[in-house]
Amino acid sequence: MKRDAIKQDIYETALSLRSQHELWGSDRIHVELVDKYGSDAPNVRSLQRWYRKERYSEPKMCHNEPSIGKSRAVHNIWQVDAKEQLILQDGQVACYLTFTDEHSGIWLGSVMFPYHRICQVPLNEVLAAFIRMFKRWGKAGSLRVDNGEPLGNPKMNATSALALWLIAMDVDMIWNKPHTPTQNAKVERMQGTSARWAEIHQCSNLTILQERLDAEAVIQRSKLVVKRLNNQTRLQVFPEIETSRRTFDMTSFDVQRVYAFLATKKYVRKVSASGVVTLYGQKFNLGLKNKNITVEITLNTGTVAWEFYDNKTLLATKPALHLSEQNVRNMTVFTPNPPSKPNPK
Numbered sequence: 001m002k003r004d005a006i007k008q009d010i011y012e013t014a015l016s017l018r019s020q021h022e023l024w025g026s027d028r029i030h031v032e033l034v035d036k037y038g039s040d041a042p043n044v045r046s047l048q049r050w051y052r053k054e055r056y057s058e059p060k061m062c063h064n065e066p067s068i069g070k071s072r073a074v075h076n077i078w079q080v081d082a083k084e085q086l087i088l089q090d091g092q093v094a095c096y097l098t099f100t101d102e103h104s105g106i107w108l109g110s111v112m113f114p115y116h117r118i119c120q121v122p123l124n125e126v127l128a129a130f131i132r133m134f135k136r137w138g139k140a141g142s143l144r145v146d147n148g149e150p151l152g153n154p155k156m157n158a159t160s161a162l163a164l165w166l167i168a169m170d171v172d173m174i175w176n177k178p179h180t181p182t183q184n185a186k187v188e189r190m191q192g193t194s195a196r197w198a199e200i201h202q203c204s205n206l207t208i209l210q211e212r213l214d215a216e217a218v219i220q221r222s223k224l225v226v227k228r229l230n231n232q233t234r235l236q237v238f239p240e241i242e243t244s245r246r247t248f249d250m251t252s253f254d255v256q257r258v259y260a261f262l263a264t265k266k267y268v269r270k271v272s273a274s275g276v277v278t279l280y281g282q283k284f285n286l287g288l289k290n291k292n293i294t295v296e297i298t299l300n301t302g303t304v305a306w307e308f309y310d311n312k313t314l315l316a317t318k319p320a321l322h323l324s325e326q327n328v329r330n331m332t333v334f335t336p337n338p339p340s341k342p343n344p345k
Contacts (some may be wrong), residue, residue: 010037014047018056026051033052041202055293058187066282072103074241077174078102078133078140079187080151082118083110083195089204096213097126098134098194099330102144104238107190107220108137114206119149123162123331131248132168138245144184156269158280161331167261168253168328255325259301262323267297279306281334282322286315295312297321 012034017029026047033041042050044047051057071077079102084095096112109127113121134338143166145151150162152175161175176183197219198212229237243326269277275288279297286295286308296309308315327333 006037006040010040010042010208013037013058014042014085015048015054019049024285037325058192070156074101074103074238074244075140075246076103076107076136077142077144078108079144079184081146081184081187081191082148083191084117086200086209088200088206088209089202092206092211094206095121096194096209097129098187100190102186102239104241105186106216106234106238106241107194109133110194111215112206112210121150122152126162127165127331134248137241139169139248139324140171141246142174144174144176144187146176146184153187159262164258164328164333165331169256170252170254170257170260253329255323255328258300258323259299260302260329262299263301265298268294269297270294277308280320282318282320284308284318290315312336 013036014029014033016031017024021029026044029042030041032046033047048057072148074262079100080097082095082097086094086096087092092114093116094112095115095118097108097118098110100106100109101108109132111132113125113129115121118126147156150160151173152163153160158177159167159173167173194213194216197216198209200209202204203209203212220231220234221241225231225233228235267279269279270275271286271290273291274284275291276288277284277295277297283305290310293310295315296311298307299305299320300307300317303317303319305317305319307317320334322333322342324336326337
């Protein structure tokens with residue numbers, strides 16, 4: 001059999017095996033091809049390219065989040081988590097965000113909200129809580145959070161509006177793996193401590209709850225003696241928590257940080273039957289000729305435009321209008337501000 005015929009036979013056999021065994025990956029099919037063709041069998045990467053080309057497999061989302069290990073200094077990483085579904089003595093529902101310094105274990109503070117769950121709190125109120133912490137302690141280098149709203153995205157197919165604002169303020173985001181609370185262990189433990197010490201069941205209203213949270217946070221960092229810290233308080237062991245800080249300044253907002261962050265990602269979307277895909281709240285018409293295919297999308301930082309690819313073939317370039325500086329600053333990326341109306345003459 002001639003060489004070209006052998007290659008074609010291998011190609012067709014590889015496709016046939018993929019059709020017959022839908023749950024087999026390229027590595028498993030590779031074993032079958034080696035048994036049949038020996039050294040002529042293609043490598044696993046080649047099989048993956050073939051299956052992508054013939055649409056036997058879909059492209060995968062590429063997040064490329066920053067790889068940041070454990071904190072090595074105070075304010076390097078803050079762990080943030082929400083305590084939810086609280087009911088006070090007056091019947092008011094409540095939840096609160098807790099901020100814990102990862103390196104020292106210091107309870108930086110908690111901010112309560114009159115809502116059952118943190119995802120119900122308006123974004124501007126959540127942002128105000130972060131600004132309150134930044135003004136008190138300086139700006140965190142990074143925030144370690146879970147994948148729930150408003151800091152995360154449960155589907156992991158976009159970055160939340162609040163997270164984009166924080167990135168623009170030069171605060172890195174570290175999202176834990178889904179359903180892995182052990183990656184945020186210090187703040188998870190702090191949630192239990194905060195609830196017990198503040199005696200939430202005895203709080204008659206929201207004001208009392210916030211006062212107790214504030215008071216207990218001071219006790220945790222400056223009065224409680226810790227045996228493993230040689231019977232010292234956390235503040236005695238880590239006094240730099242009060243001085244080693246990154247200044248918080250609203251003028252440091254830079255939307256280019258957001259564009260650089262998004263440029264490291266690869267988004268995957270399926271084109272609708274009408275030829276449309278949606279990304280960050282913006283609809284893009286790719287035409288009926290591309291209906292029902294799966295495309296890969298990347299951001300071009302030079303033009304601030306989304307580039308749509310089908311198996312490395314550029315299909316279209318569309319301006320990322322929803323990623324304007326105004327929308328990122330106002331956290332309205334997913335629900336942009338309506339254009340201003342001209343003043344009547």
